[in-house]
Amino acid sequence: MPPHPLTSPDIFQHVRMIMGMVVGLSVTRLLTGLVRIIQHPSQTRIYPVHIGWVLTLLLMLMHFWWWELWLIELPVWRFETYLFLILYAIILFFLSAFLFPDSISDYTGYEDFFISRRKWFFSFFALTVVFDLIDTLIKGPAHYALFSIEYWFRVPVYLVLCGIAIMSTNRRFHMAFVSMGLLYEVSWIIRHFETLS
Known part of the structure; x- marks a missing residue:
């Protein structure tokens, strides 16, 4: 046992730093990929759905960093909680890497790449939905009481849509999914997470 036991806020600051x-x-990976596209626009054919998911993931990462501040109120920290949060962050990094790999020379462009690797991307995206649910429960009843029944509806809907995205190569579905998903995430953040007070 340490000579000076750490308080919950002390542990939170340590975990938040990691x-x-x-x-x-993750953010660096996405921004570097976007800058590469801007710098070399004729090098690789872009795909609006791919760009849409890049923007969605950037928003998710900023949102993740913002909403994790609620963990400062967690009364007791366990290694399992710490491990869960690190795994959550790692899953978000994997999503970033799936969107911008080191090379897509084996593909004709980002459309071919994204559709070919969609099973990996949407499997990990579905994992973030599950992890978000567990994260919400960890923060306690006072936290998830902030949300309406909408939250408990959105979780299964996202999982179903991810399942369809894994199976389908329909370009219209993928465009609709990313467009509506991005707009919904913006709406969700504005309605529920604009302030932490």
Whole structure:
């Protein structure tokens, strides 16, 4: 046992710093990929659905960093909680890496790449939905009481849509999914997470 027991806020700051490192790597990966597209627009054919998911994931990462501040109120920290949060951040990094791999030379462009790797991407995206649910429960009843029945509806809907996205190559479905998903996430954040007070 340490000579000076750490308080919950002390542990939270330590965990938040480590999560921040992983989230920072994810944001860097996405921004570097976008800059590469801007710098070399004729090098690889872009795909609006791919760009839509890049923007969605950037928003998710910023949102993740914002909403995890509620963990400062967690009364007791366990290693399992710490491990869960690090795994959550790692899953978000994997999503970033799936969107911008080191090379897509084996593909004709981002459309071919995205559709070919969609099973990996949407499997991990579905994992973030499950992890978000567990994360919400960890924060306690006072936290998830902030949400309406809408939250408990959105979780299964997202999982079903991810399942369809894994199975389907229909370009219209993928465009509709990312468009509506991005708009919904913006709406959700504005309605529920604009302030932490």
